[in-house]
Amino acid sequence: MSFRSQPDSPKSAGLSRRTVLAAAAAAVPVGALTATSTATAAPAPVATKPNRTTPVAVGRLFDKVEAGMAKYAIPGVGLGVWYRGREYVRGFGVTNVDNPSPVTADTVFRIGSTSKTFTATVIMQLVEQGLVDLDRPVRTYLPDFATADPTVGPRVTVRQLLNHSAGWRGDTFLDTGDGDDALARYVASLSAAPQLTPLGKVFSYNNAAIGVAGRIIEAVTRKPYETATRQMLIDPLGLAHSRFFRSELGGFSVAASHNIVNGKPVVEPSFDLMPRSLNSFGGLISSAQDQLSYARFQLGHYGFPRLLRDRTRVAMQTNPGPGGTLFVEIDGVGVGWMIRPTAEGPKVIQHGGDWSGQHSGFLIVPKRDFALTVLTNSESGPALTAELFGGDWALAELAGVHNLPAVQRPLSPKQLAPYEGSYVASQIGMDGVESSFGLDLKADQGQLLASADGQPALRLGFYRRDYVLSLGLDGTPDHVRANFVPGPDGKPAFLRYGGRLFRRQTAAGRSAAGRQLTSLAELTRPVR
Numbered sequence: 379m380s381f382r383s384q385p386d387s388p389k390s391a392g393l394s395r396r397t398v399l400a401a402a403a404a405a406v407p408v409g410a411l412t413a414t415s416t417a418t419a420a421p422a423p424v425a426t427k428p429n430r431t432t433p434v435a436v437g438r439l440f441d442k443v444e445a446g447m448a449k450y451a452i453p454g455v456g457l458g459v460w461y462r463g464r465e466y467v468r469g470f471g472v473t474n475v476d477n478p479s480p481v482t483a484d485t486v487f488r489i490g491s492t493s494k495t496f497t498a499t500v501i502m503q504l505v506e507q508g509l510v511d512l513d514r515p516v517r518t519y520l521p522d523f524a525t526a527d528p529t530v531g532p533r534v535t536v537r538q539l540l541n542h543s544a545g546w547r548g549d550t551f552l553d554t555g556d557g558d559d560a561l562a563r564y565v566a567s568l569s570a571a572p573q574l575t576p577l578g579k580v581f582s583y584n585n586a587a588i589g590v591a592g593r594i595i596e597a598v599t600r601k602p603y604e605t606a607t608r609q610m611l612i613d614p615l616g617l618a619h620s621r622f623f624r625s626e627l628g629g630f631s632v633a634a635s636h637n638i639v640n641g642k643p644v645v646e647p648s649f650d651l652m653p654r655s656l657n658s659f660g661g662l663i664s665s666a667q668d669q670l671s672y673a674r675f676q677l678g679h680y681g682f683p684r685l686l687r688d689r690t691r692v693a694m695q696t697n698p699g700p701g702g703t704l705f706v707e708i709d710g711v712g713v714g715w716m717i718r719p720t721a722e723g724p725k726v727i728q729h730g731g732d733w734s735g736q737h738s739g740f741l742i743v744p745k746r747d748f749a750l751t752v753l754t755n756s757e758s759g760p761a762l763t764a765e766l767f768g769g770d771w772a773l774a775e776l777a778g779v780h781n782l783p784a785v786q787r788p789l790s791p792k793q794l795a796p797y798e799g800s801y802v803a804s805q806i807g808m809d810g811v812e813s814s815f816g817l818d819l820k821a822d823q824g825q826l827l828a829s830a831d832g833q834p835a836l837r838l839g840f841y842r843r844d845y846v847l848s849l850g851l852d853g854t855p856d857h858v859r860a861n862f863v864p865g866p867d868g869k870p871a872f873l874r875y876g877g878r879l880f881r882r883q884t885a886a887g888r889s890a891a892g893r894q895l896t897s898l899a900e901l902t903r904p905v906r
Contacts, residue, residue: 435775436466443470446762452754453643454481454633458670460749461776467667474634476645483667484619485631487753490731492740493662494588498540498714500595500610502690509598512537519594527573538578539587541699541711546571548584549805553653558602564655565593574879581700583877585659592658603658614683615675619665622657633755635735643756649734653808666753673742673749695727703861704877705768707782720779739767746777768857786839786847788824801873801880
């Protein structure tokens, strides 16, 4: 199955914290690729730190990355690990298959939705300065803010923006130009965003809400979002290879974006398009070294500027809003961070990001003093990030924790019947056109078979009430979890997949507005 945006249509791509078909995106033709076919396009991995004895577990991680690159046709990877008090930063492969240069610790990739955590951190700096209150209404700072539901605009708080419980449609990717007013114009457009769920009650991944938070930064600091974020966070941390604009990348090693064509990576320049209006929730360009330094800052390591008090930093990683799934099970989102439970107890603090041809993962485990970041430059990157950030292997090997157990069990047709039906989600593209994507779910062999436009796409296998594992058509797990959200009557009202809410349609059938999206990943890719 091929869940990818069309290579000739970058405007169809949306942003999000991980491509909805994460590992299923790995089941594109790349699966047939051999290790030999990628090796011919890339030199041997390049170590970018002084040689030192590498722990066995970190060495196995290196092997895992190399194997994933070969299996999924990923030309280049930037990797950063903080493990047992030491940094391990390494580049693998090449930046560009047409003009190969080695990936290094400082090669820059677009990090997508991990940008949201930078926005959240700057908000918390403003909280410490007494300029923002998380529990005050957004209109305290943006008096004209409005959404389609007139009761929500006056009541939504800054905290509800940052924990993704605002409840309106979150996938708006409208291009509002390159001027300093781009974000203000974007936020004004949200007056048409429909409310999907009651304010503060349901987790639904919301790119647009983080855009509003970015606009609050502009209003309070009286500076463009990018300027404020660089001055308050990026530059003080010494993140010398982290920028928002491609015009600032002169002299940098830059990872080109690649599509997958006939099982091979092909440079796709159109994937580089990123409207300025999206910068606060998906636009940052950064390196493995900078991302690992940022992770250590978020772990509270000394040696980094004390830009946040420890209690403020910890507050970002605790007290989550409503929970559910965002590729993995989450307790909810704190202030910008996914809070992920483990079987052993220590929480995983996580994000990640996706944009066409650029896919990444980022997590820390504070109680294990562990951090991992992986940056990729291929449309098949979600396959590798799903393995490393959705599955158990990396956490178990390096941090000694595991996902909550999930043992799939077949259900009877009677048990599956309440979940059958059509589920639809929509987004606003860069051109302002509304697009929709639907999944038809039907009981099949103890699972739900999901079809798109009449073609089987994936399977959903239940492991507890309302919670499912996403599976390939052959039953192979793809390291993605999803769940159904009940309505007031207790019946499934939404399928939450990739953090998005797919609304269950009435018996009259679904009515898709605007053009039909070509894939599930196209809907949920947007900055994770």
